[in-house]
Amino acid sequence: MKGSPFATLAFTATLTFLAAGCTSTVLAPTPGAEGFDQSLTGWRTDSTGGSGPSATWGTRPDAQAISAPNVVGMQAVNHADDDRFNLFWTTGSVADGHVAVAVRADAGVVDQGGGPMWRVQDANNYYLCRLNPLESNFRVYVVRGGVRRQLATAKFEAKAGAWHRLAATFVGDRITCSVDGRVLLEAQDATILQGGGHGLWTKADALTSFDDFVIKAKS
Numbered sequence: 001m002k003g004s005p006f007a008t009l010a011f012t013a014t015l016t017f018l019a020a021g022c023t024s025t026v027l028a029p030t031p032g033a034e035g036f037d038q039s040l041t042g043w044r045t046d047s048t049g050g051s052g053p054s055a056t057w058g059t060r061p062d063a064q065a066i067s068a069p070n071v072v073g074m075q076a077v078n079h080a081d082d083d084r085f086n087l088f089w090t091t092g093s094v095a096d097g098h099v100a101v102a103v104r105a106d107a108g109v110v111d112q113g114g115g116p117m118w119r120v121q122d123a124n125n126y127y128l129c130r131l132n133p134l135e136s137n138f139r140v141y142v143v144r145g146g147v148r149r150q151l152a153t154a155k156f157e158a159k160a161g162a163w164h165r166l167a168a169t170f171v172g173d174r175i176t177c178s179v180d181g182r183v184l185l186e187a188q189d190a191t192i193l194q195g196g197g198h199g200l201w202t203k204a205d206a207l208t209s210f211d212d213f214v215i216k217a218k219s
């Protein structure tokens with residue numbers, strides 16, 4: 001990334017931005033994005049940690065879909081583990097690149113929200129960023145051996161029931177993450193540098209809708 005502020009970053013950057021009052025962005029379909037509007041091939045359900053069956057994921061029609069007619073999300077939790085991460089992902093080989101997805105937190109008592117994953121090696125090794133309306137924050141994590149480690153956090157007043165576009169750019173050990181086009185997180189981490197798959201992540205009982213998923217390798 002030319003002109004990026006990475007040179008000034010510490011290994012763990014914690015940026016604090018107050019995004020209260022930020023209005024929800026009107027999102028439009030991205031050309032070439034996965035809109036979950038046709039049959040999916042290669043996507044799988046999975047989980048990290050906890051016990052019991054994985055959550056059930058699927059597409060469904062939604063009047064507020066970014067690309068009509070469908071969104072994708074968890075249909076049923078199927079477990080009662082507060083520490084279980086629910087994954088819906090597909091294999092890939094992107095090492096350096098960009099991932100983005102529209103996220104709408106619909107419901108959840110223990111947890112809400114979610115976000116995209118990248119460099120997914122398997123159900124226990126990947127990166128993710130996620131927003132959480134219950135905690136009013138936006139965070140980036142690395143999961144290694146099933147153990148999640150926070151890399152950076154920012155305050156963000158996500159609107160439950162409204163779409164937000166989450167994005168991450170990852171080049172080598174540098175990561176930047178944005179919400180609605182605003183970069184809120186910067187981190188440096190070399191835990192997983194090799195290419196991998198990509199997908200969607202929620203925690204516990206967070207029922208969240210996703211649409212307009214973009215994955216792009218760095219050219």
Ligand SMILES: [Ca+2]
Pocket residue numbers: 035036037065066067068069070071211212
């Ligand atoms: Ca769609």
